[in-house]
Amino acid sequence: MEKYKIVRLYFDNFSQRVIKKNLTGEQAMAHCSDPETSSSTCTNPTGILRTKNKGAWFDSFTTQ
Numbered sequence: 001m002e003k004y005k006i007v008r009l010y011f012d013n014f015s016q017r018v019i020k021k022n023l024t025g026e027q028a029m030a031h032c033s034d035p036e037t038s039s040s041t042c043t044n045p046t047g048i049l050r051t052k053n054k055g056a057w058f059d060s061f062t063t064q
């Protein structure tokens with residue numbers, strides 16, 4: 001079975017970091033479907049602070 005990882009991508013400096021590993025496709029899609037996984041739709045204090053400090057970002061998934 002193929003495994004996936006979640007990668008957080010930042011627009012301002014084109015950086016990225018892996019935030020989760022060893023997920024099923026269903027788990028990866030569920031994570032990325034959450035509005036809290038993008039600076040344009042997040043409403044929680046952690047996401048808002050991340051946006052303030054690092055600029056626009058979003059989570060994506062890819063195979064490991």
